[in-house]
Amino acid sequence: QFNDYGTNCFLLLMCCCVHLTVELLNKKKLLVLTVATEETDGFDRFMQSAKYFNYNVKVLGMGDAWKGGDVGRSIGGGQKVRLLKQAMEELADQEDLVILTVDSYDLIFAGGPEEILKKFQQANHKVIFAAEGLVWPDKRLADKYPSVRSGKRYLNSGGIIGYAPYMNRIVSQWDLHDNDDDQLFYSKIYVDPLQRVTFLGPILYEVLLKFGTDRVRVRNTAYDSLPVVVHGNGNTKMYLNYLGNYVPNAWNYEHGCSHCDEDNVDLSELRELPNVLIGIFIEQPTPFLPEFFHRLLTMDYPRDKLRLFIHNNEVYHEKHIQSFWEANRNTFSSFKVVGPEENLSQGEARNMGMDLCRQDATCDYYFSIDADVMLTNRQTLKLLIEQNRKIIGPLVTRHGKLWSNFWGALSLDGYYARSEDYVDIVQRKRVGVWNIPFMAHVYLIQGATLRNELKERNHFVLEKLDPDMAFCRNVRELGVFMYITNRHEFGRLISTANYNISHYNNDLWQIFENPVDWKEKYIHQNYTQIFTHNYMEEPCPDVFWFPVLTEKACDELVEEMEHYGSWSGGKHEDKRISGGYETVPTDDIHMKQIGYEKEWLHFLREFISPVTLKVFSGYYTKGYAVMNFVVKYTPERQAYLRPHHDSSTFTINIALNHKNTDFQGGGCRFHRYNCSIESPRKGWSFMHPGRLTHLHEGLPTTNGTRYIAVSFVDP
Numbered sequence: 176q177f178n179d180y181g182t183n184c185f186l187l188l189m190c191c192c193v194h195l196t197v198e199l200l201n202k203k204k205l206l207v208l209t210v211a212t213e214e215t216d217g218f219d220r221f222m223q224s225a226k227y228f229n230y231n232v233k234v235l236g237m238g239d240a241w242k243g244g245d246v247g248r249s250i251g252g253g254q255k256v257r258l259l260k261q262a263m264e265e266l267a268d269q270e271d272l273v274i275l276t277v278d279s280y281d282l283i284f285a286g287g288p289e290e291i292l293k294k295f296q297q298a299n300h301k302v303i304f305a306a307e308g309l310v311w312p313d314k315r316l317a318d319k320y321p322s323v324r325s326g327k328r329y330l331n332s333g334g335i336i337g338y339a340p341y342m343n344r345i346v347s348q349w350d351l352h353d354n355d356d357d358q359l360f361y362s363k364i365y366v367d368p369l370q371r372v373t374f375l376g377p378i379l380y381e382v383l384l385k386f387g388t389d390r391v392r393v394r395n396t397a398y399d400s401l402p403v404v405v406h407g408n409g410n411t412k413m414y415l416n417y418l419g420n421y422v423p424n425a426w427n428y429e430h431g432c433s434h435c436d437e438d439n440v441d442l443s444e445l446r447e448l449p450n451v452l453i454g455i456f457i458e459q460p461t462p463f464l465p466e467f468f469h470r471l472l473t474m475d476y477p478r479d480k481l482r483l484f485i486h487n488n489e490v491y492h493e494k495h496i497q498s499f500w501e502a503n504r505n506t507f508s509s510f511k512v513v514g515p516e517e518n519l520s521q522g523e524a525r526n527m528g529m530d531l532c533r534q535d536a537t538c539d540y541y542f543s544i545d546a547d548v549m550l551t552n553r554q555t556l557k558l559l560i561e562q563n564r565k566i567i568g569p570l571v572t573r574h575g576k577l578w579s580n581f582w583g584a585l586s587l588d589g590y591y592a593r594s595e596d597y598v599d600i601v602q603r604k605r606v607g608v609w610n611i612p613f614m615a616h617v618y619l620i621q622g623a624t625l626r627n628e629l630k631e632r633n634h635f636v637l638e639k640l641d642p643d644m645a646f647c648r649n650v651r652e653l654g655v656f657m658y659i660t661n662r663h664e665f666g667r668l669i670s671t672a673n674y675n676i677s678h679y680n681n682d683l684w685q686i687f688e689n690p691v692d693w694k695e696k697y698i699h700q701n702y703t704q705i706f707t708h709n710y711m712e713e714p715c716p717d718v719f720w721f722p723v724l725t726e727k728a729c730d731e732l733v734e735e736m737e738h739y740g741s742w743s744g745g746k747h748e749d750k751r752i753s754g755g756y757e758t759v760p761t762d763d764i765h766m767k768q769i770g771y772e773k774e775w776l777h778f779l780r781e782f783i784s785p786v787t788l789k790v791f792s793g794y795y796t797k798g799y800a801v802m803n804f805v806v807k808y809t810p811e812r813q814a815y816l817r818p819h820h821d822s823s824t825f826t827i828n829i830a831l832n833h834k835n836t837d838f839q840g841g842g843c844r845f846h847r848y849n850c851s852i853e854s855p856r857k858g859w860s861f862m863h864p865g866r867l868t869h870l871h872e873g874l875p876t877t878n879g880t881r882y883i884a885v886s887f888v889d890p
């Protein structure tokens with residue numbers, strides 16, 4: 176896989192040991208010299224790994240302006256050689272000193288200084304350069320390179336190791352400009368046979384992580400060796416970020432994450448919690464939006480520390496935002512909505528939200544969340560802030576799927592690629608805080624980061640990339656690390672696909688696409704207790720009574736029917752059924768008429784069948800029903816139903832509204848047992864045999880309107 180990165184280099188210093196030369200190691204000292212003008216995330220990572228192994232590191236040029244050109248994209252780097260030359264002048268005569276010069280932004284130590292010294296001495300050269308497979312920057316030098324039997328042929332200036340006097344001899348030749356190319360300079364020395372000082376160490380194109388008990392090593396599969404220094408640049412930087420999640424001691428199987436609690440913010444120590452601007456993005460019709468807002472409101476964070484920016488791109492959602500705004504406009508510190516009439520592109524809207532935080536020095540954090548993220552963890556915001564990263568997202572996944580809000584790796588063209596650890600992270604088999612190349616949907620950014628590294632104002636619009644890809648690419652190129660944490664369960668991503676908004680209450684139809692959210696919204700809170708606590712009643716023999724739908728489900732179903740409006744009128748002639756004649760007609764609307772039959776049958780299978788199995792043990796229902804309908808009883812139209820049998824093996828009858836508040840009277844009487852149930856409960860269902868034993872009648876509704884949902888199951 177790693178080979179895909181092709182020519183640009185991923186190199187390892189000295190990972191093969193050929194000759195074993197016994198030397199007195201204790202006489203030699205190692206000094207690491209690195210040029211870094213800024214404390215980037217990569218630099219911090221480098222220093223952490225150096226500290227872990229007790230390297231002696233000298234940083235050159237910190238705080239200086241970088242004049243070495245844009246080395247990521249073109250030539251440059253001369254400034255590094257100049258600084259090195261200066262530093263070497265005073266070290267030149269220390270014969271026992273071994274100098275290792277490396278880039279620090281994209282390098283991790285995977286082993287200690289003793290190991291490096293040992294390998295260097297075994298190699299038995301004065302100076303060794305790292306190698307790569309590509310001649311850069313001057314292709315014309317290619318022919319001048321000596322051929323190699325194995326490993327990579329060309330020089331890479333990202334890592335050099337050598338005895339101080341010899342190193343000095345090389346860098347002292349520098350007399351060029353800061354933006355001239357360092358690699359070209361070294362290459363010219365190297366290809367000159369008179370000056371050549373070394374052979375090129377093999378470089379690594381295939382690596383595996385090797386998990387030890389204390390630390391993780393990278394194993395070079397091509398050379399079967401354990402490199403001490405791991406360096407990535409160009410495209411391989413992303414791969415280095417992946418390795419950095421493990422090497423040298425970031426994560427392993429035994430101890431899990433070792434750095435997850437380092438540098439954390441202790442919120443209990445703060446006088447007050449930081450100010451957070453929440454940017455909410457509703458870019459397409461999204462199911463369960465009222466529930467999304469509700470979760471936001473129930474997040475454990477003081478409202479007066481929260482400011483809201485909402486971009487809504489959908490006319491359909493204006494009513495939801497309106498009611499959320501009316502109820503909460505004064506509870507947040509500020510509340511701004513940009514609606515569809517502004518015709519903002521998604522990228523522009525995301526820029527705008529981010530800018531609101533960037534331009535306000537009191538904005539400590541920017542929390543961007545899309546409406547398809549259901550945060551079930553009320554502590555999410557606090558947990559993310561505590562983690563103290565410039566950019567960090569909580570892992571959210573599509574229920575039961577491997578789909579999530581991050582990528583573990585990038586393909587060559589910058590799109591999704593699956594990393595070796597992706598599935599383990601999604602499934603929380605490896606738990607930690609992970610440096611990753613792409614995230615979307617929900618993340619927290621420090622306000623200071625927006626005002627420094629990300630001070631550029633237009634991160635979401637780049638070429639034809641979608642806004643999230645544009646943003647992540649910009650962040651990657653700025654060398655800012657993005658993290659995803661899966662240390663806790665945070666929530667899930669809902670699906671916005673196939674969301675048909677042409678019904679009245681569209682979420683009712685989401686039983687297939689978003690079953691977890693559907694269940695949470697529409698299935699009674701105590702439904703599961705039927706199975707765990709036998710939470711049900713038997714008011715008449717073989718008539719079972721149990722909670723199944725929420726009030727919301729009942730209300731929306733009634734609304735949907737009234738919105739449709741064509742009640743049958745309770746006539747015997749009925750074109751909707753086969754035969755066209757109903758002996759005991761009700762005033763009703765069939766589920767099929769509102770396009771809800773498929774969904775309702777699924778509801779029967781998922782939520783009614785298990786109850787059947789429990790109460791009529793040994794009977795396995797097919798969970799099939801032809802007659803599924805909502806009945807309306809009113810004194811003015813049809814108030815009661817005469818005694819009858821149902822054409823079903825068993826019948827379910829769910830009360831959809833409240834006795835005494837919505838109607839008076841009502842209920843059901845079973846003749847054989849002289850047993851009546853006169854106080855139906857909203858959301859509760861009866862389940863009783865349809866034929867033979869259970870002749871029943873609908874008792875008169877004396878006032879108001881009563882609604883019930885009925886299915887004749889297994890006709």
Ligand SMILES: *[C@@H]1O[C@H](CO)[C@@H](O)[C@H](O)[C@H]1NC(C)=O
Nearest residue numbers: 515516517518519520521523
């Ligand atoms: C909205 O913007 C797009 C391009 O950004 C443009 O093509 C379209 O005509 C605009 N619509 C309205 C109603 O202004």
Ligand SMILES: *[C@@H]1O[C@H](CO)[C@@H](O)[C@H](O)[C@H]1NC(C)=O
Nearest residue numbers: 673675676677678769770771
């Ligand atoms: C959306 O629902 C309406 C009303 O039931 C229906 O006519 C239409 O075909 C549905 N659209 C899709 C794409 O399923």
Ligand SMILES: *[C@@H]1O[C@H](CO)[C@@H](O)[C@H](O)[C@H]1NC(C)=O
Nearest residue numbers: 699700701702704710722725
């Ligand atoms: C569920 O049951 C508990 C007690 O068993 C009760 O307090 C609660 O109100 C019930 N929930 C609903 C929605 O009826």
Ligand SMILES: *[C@@H]1O[C@H](CO)[C@@H](O)[C@H](O)[C@H]1NC(C)=O
Nearest residue numbers: 844845846847848849850851
């Ligand atoms: C039916 O029950 C009612 C009271 O619950 C009682 O008054 C009546 O006599 C009973 N009828 C029969 C036929 O048992």
Ligand SMILES: *[C@@H]1O[C@H](CO)[C@@H](O)[C@H](O)[C@H]1NC(C)=O
Nearest residue numbers: 836837838839877878879880
């Ligand atoms: C019927 O219900 C309405 C309100 O729903 C109430 O005003 C009225 O008094 C009720 N009538 C009787 C006879 O209970």
